[in-house]
Amino acid sequence: MKKILLTCFAALLLLFAGVTSAQADQYLRVGMEAAYAPFNWTQDDDSNGAVPIEGSDQYANGYDVQIAKKIADSLGKELLVVKTSWTGLIPALTSGKIDMIAAGMSPTDERKQEIAFSDAYYTSYPVIVVSADGDYADATSLADFKGAKLTAQQGVYLYDLIDQIPGATKETAMGDFNQMRQAVDSGIIDGYISERPDATSAEKANKKLKMIAFEDGKGFTTSESDTAIAVGLRKDDTETLAKVNAVLATISADDRLKLMDEMIDAQPLEEEDDTSANSNFFTQMWTILTNNWQQFLKGTGMTLLISIIGTVVGTIIGLLIGVYRTAPRAANKALAILQKLFGWFLNIYIEIFRGTPMIVQAMVIYYGTAQAFGISIDRTLAAIFIVSINTGAYMSEIVRGGIFAVDKGQFEAATALGFTHGQTMRKVVIPQVVRNILPATGNEFVINIKDTSVLNVISVVELYFSGNTVATQTYQYFQTFFVIAAIYFVLTFTVTRILRYVERRFDQDNYTQGVH
Structure with missing residues (x-):
């Protein structure tokens, strides 16, 4: 019996490994959260140029996806998004589960020790997302956030920026932006540090949230490596790195800004109807269940x-x-x-x-x-x-x-x-x-x-x-x-x-x- 079980397991292993090898030649497998609009998100159809998510009947879209599509076309491959948690992206890349990362990732010095990065394909700036009717909705400078409970995503430079706010309470970092939006909405925290595209997207999708941007001299001090966003690749994949940089060089600054604006407009918004404002909690639950x-x-x-x-x-x-x-x-x-x-x-x-x-x-x-x-x-x-x-x-x-x-x-x-x-x-x-x-x-x-x-x-x-x-x-x-x-x-x-x-x-x- 033990020999039979081991033989079956080995056969399954070879079968799945063979399928993976066959797919590797056809697809460019790009890792992202698919939950960080407007850089990347998940949707139910292929509208607006969305691409399939591996192992799912859903699709991914966003700024990262459109950039990755240009890279895949230049390599003569089909783009396949591998939906991965933020903490799993680098392990997935270094282990060969994905070919590259396009997930709004900044080429920090710590990450450069593990993987290689392309030239930047977008530059963003940090802002703070707060409740639209909260105590900090009218803030104009970092000093206005004294006493605020703030957080950011785990493993990103944004979390360290909280130290630049005098008197702010640095809450535990969270796993993804969905958790942070929920925490702000429920009053657990006063706000979270984000980047302008995500904050603009969150503000547009949920009227209960508001983006606080800062004028020069009143906001955060950042380095170029923090605000730049680049494609992540394995260190030994120098040939692909050169091809990626060649593709990115053909996209002008105006084209990048235009593409980001298009993705902000194309992102899925919170569904509303005439009765949503008056519907109770259980009605909303039932609607979510019946629709999904x-x-x-x-x-x-x-x-x-x-x-x-x-x-x-x-x-x-x-x-x-x-x-x-x-x-x-x-x-x-x-x-x-x-x-x-x-x-x-x-x-x-x-x-x-x-x-x-x-x-x-x-x-x-x-x-x-x-x-x-x-x-x-x-x-x-x-x-x-x-x-x-x-x-x-x-x-x-x-x-x-x-x-x-x-x-x-x-x-x-x-x-x-x-x-x-x-x-x-x-x-x-x-x-x-x-x-x-x-x-x-x-x-x-x-x-x-x-x-x-x-x-x-x-x-x-x-x-x-x-x-x-x-x-x-x-x-x-x-x-x-x-x-x-x-x-x-x-x-x-x-x-x-x-x-x-x-x-x-x-x-x-x-x-x-x-x-x-």
Whole structure:
């Protein structure tokens, strides 16, 4: 059985790797958040020159996308956007998952240590986005923000600019601009540092937000490397870098400004109707669900696929490890040493995967294997693999406890009857272990349903990823995430009820067998 499973996994790995290699020649794979309008955003159709997003039926558009299209045309390739979280962009590039980054990224000195940058294709300036009816809506200089609670995106130079505001409270950096817009809208923070195009876009899309720009001498002090925006490439990709710079050189300053204005006008706006102002919270939720049910359904399907397969495979791994660790010591000295070494290996595996977060494991396995060994794994297959081995580490300990819960007298009785260790486990112990660990297995299943949300760092289009995309399109963040929470609750509640029913059937069958 183990050989069959390994053979199937190897075949899938080769299949997905082959597909990836075939696509690499046809497409220019460009990484971006697709959630940072007007530089990049997600939309439902290919209007205004939008291009497909990998692994999705949606499209990406924006200033970055249009620049990337010009580069792809010059290279004779089709543009394919790989929607990636901000923190995953550089690992995706260095590991070969994408060919370049076009995501409003500045060529800072820290980033230049990891990747190479093209010439600048846009220059922007920092501003502050605040609530339109808040205490800082009439601010004209940095000094006016004394006492304000401010933040910026994690990992960008904008966050350090808060130190230039005397008396401002520097809040924890946030993952993306959607979180910051929601935080301003809900009053958690007073404002966030952004760049003029994003702030203009946010102001236009949401009337509750306002951009505060500064006259010379009253705003931030920045360097050219901070305000410039460039294409990111691998350091060894000098040939492509030269071609990218050649393309950028053909785009004049006027053309760049014109293109940015076009993208600001083309960005999706918050949907409004005659009743939106008077609609209550639950009506807005229902509207979001009915208008975007297909995205939620696909995300839910992927979440269930990963969590079900991951839990089943992880349970099998746990059972195999549990049986192995209770096996008697081999009589042959050489085999006994190998048995002990393999036992140490299993202990290391269990401790590592129980002692590190799944989000870190996902980054290391998906990007690390490609960067260190040149193995390119399909992200869905990688997600299933990650959840499976993570679950296996936890289930091995659960199974071990289940085996120890079986009375020792049953082991002795089986031995007296001439059963081998394998026969004892298969016919006597494992059936009892399965019943004993069923509640813990169900709990692990519920955890996996929720933990799939961290897989958005490797661009898996699960429920949270799909919901976050809807939030960026509707600009109704709280309502959208409430819908996501409700779907997660329905999934976990249903799974819990099903597993309790299975437990009762197990108990009834055991009772019936005992009576007869």
